[in-house]
Amino acid sequence: MTATPWLPAHVETVTPLTAHARSLVLDVPGWTGSLPGQHLDIRLTAEDGYRAERSYSIASFGPGERVELAVDEVEDGEVSPYLVEEVRPGDFLEVKGPLGQYFVWREDDPSPVQLIAGGSGIVPLLSIARARAAAGTAQPFRLLYSVRSAPDALYADEIEELRARGIPTEWIHTRLAPPGSPRAAGRVSLAELERLTIPPSERPLIYICGPTAFVESTADAVVAAGHPPLRVRTERFGGA
Numbered sequence: 001m002t003a004t005p006w007l008p009a010h011v012e013t014v015t016p017l018t019a020h021a022r023s024l025v026l027d028v029p030g031w032t033g034s035l036p037g038q039h040l041d042i043r044l045t046a047e048d049g050y051r052a053e054r055s056y057s058i059a060s061f062g063p064g065e066r067v068e069l070a071v072d073e074v075e076d077g078e079v080s081p082y083l084v085e086e087v088r089p090g091d092f093l094e095v096k097g098p099l100g101q102y103f104v105w106r107e108d109d110p111s112p113v114q115l116i117a118g119g120s121g122i123v124p125l126l127s128i129a130r131a132r133a134a135a136g137t138a139q140p141f142r143l144l145y146s147v148r149s150a151p152d153a154l155y156a157d158e159i160e161e162l163r164a165r166g167i168p169t170e171w172i173h174t175r176l177a178p179p180g181s182p183r184a185a186g187r188v189s190l191a192e193l194e195r196l197t198i199p200p201s202e203r204p205l206i207y208i209c210g211p212t213a214f215v216e217s218t219a220d221a222v223v224a225a226g227h228p229p230l231r232v233r234t235e236r237f238g239g240a
């Protein structure tokens, strides 16, 4: 089997998403396209030869050589501050991928889909939601998006557009609820999860993505609510 090669990636555009996150659109000659939900690896090489590699989910999907990523800065991190604050259009990075065959959505799967995101965990789920909207399929989709406060949400405007196109969204604000919000700030409870997501009787596929602690507690909660573990797919971004 041939190993996936590192490919040079030309940074086309950078767009702020929040005060601490931005999207990067890369032009990657030789890129084979990606399935909704896949990720890639980025490799940075310093002048003295020191190298760092990290994984980033792909917000775009489908064929073509343009790849969209969204990076949320981890304050004391090594790679994300560089990607969020330093990288400019015209710069080159190296990428390897697409990677991952498990945390993907396939258009021919008729199952209802429940997406559950914490923070930057929205990225692969947005790719899945975009693919569902583009496919025009009719199966029920829902998104539950947990963020610290409204200004921390990535792609909020696009998510509202997707809501209008048939992907109802529930917002959970963990630290600061927006003015007039019917829900006080706080982590999602088991009772809320049960009320706000597709029930086990409809046998949805559930995709959960975000920081490790968020993914583990949410996956435990949906299984406790009666969803079979094999219908629950998780992707952990690291961190608390």
Ligand SMILES: Cc1cc2nc3c(=O)[nH]c(=O)nc-3n(C[C@H](O)[C@H](O)[C@H](O)COP(=O)(O)OP(=O)(O)OC[C@H]3O[C@@H](n4cnc5c(N)ncnc54)[C@H](O)[C@@H]3O)c2cc1C
Pocket (backbone or CB within 6 Å): 039, 054, 055, 056, 057, 058, 070, 071, 072, 073, 074, 076, 077, 078, 079, 080, 081, 120, 123, 124, 211, 235, 236, 237, 238, 239, 240
């Ligand atoms: C499959 C996969 C897909 C990913 N996709 C994305 C993506 O689309 N967008 C994105 O922004 N990140 C994504 N990540 C996380 C990303 O790979 C890095 O871990 C993240 O950018 C931090 O890297 P860093 O070098 O800045 O921090 P590091 O130097 O690696 O870590 C510094 C400190 O921050 C903590 N930390 C590491 N990661 C996180 C985190 N995510 N949240 C909170 N604390 C953390 C560490 O425990 C450590 O204490 C993904 C991770 C995986 C495994």
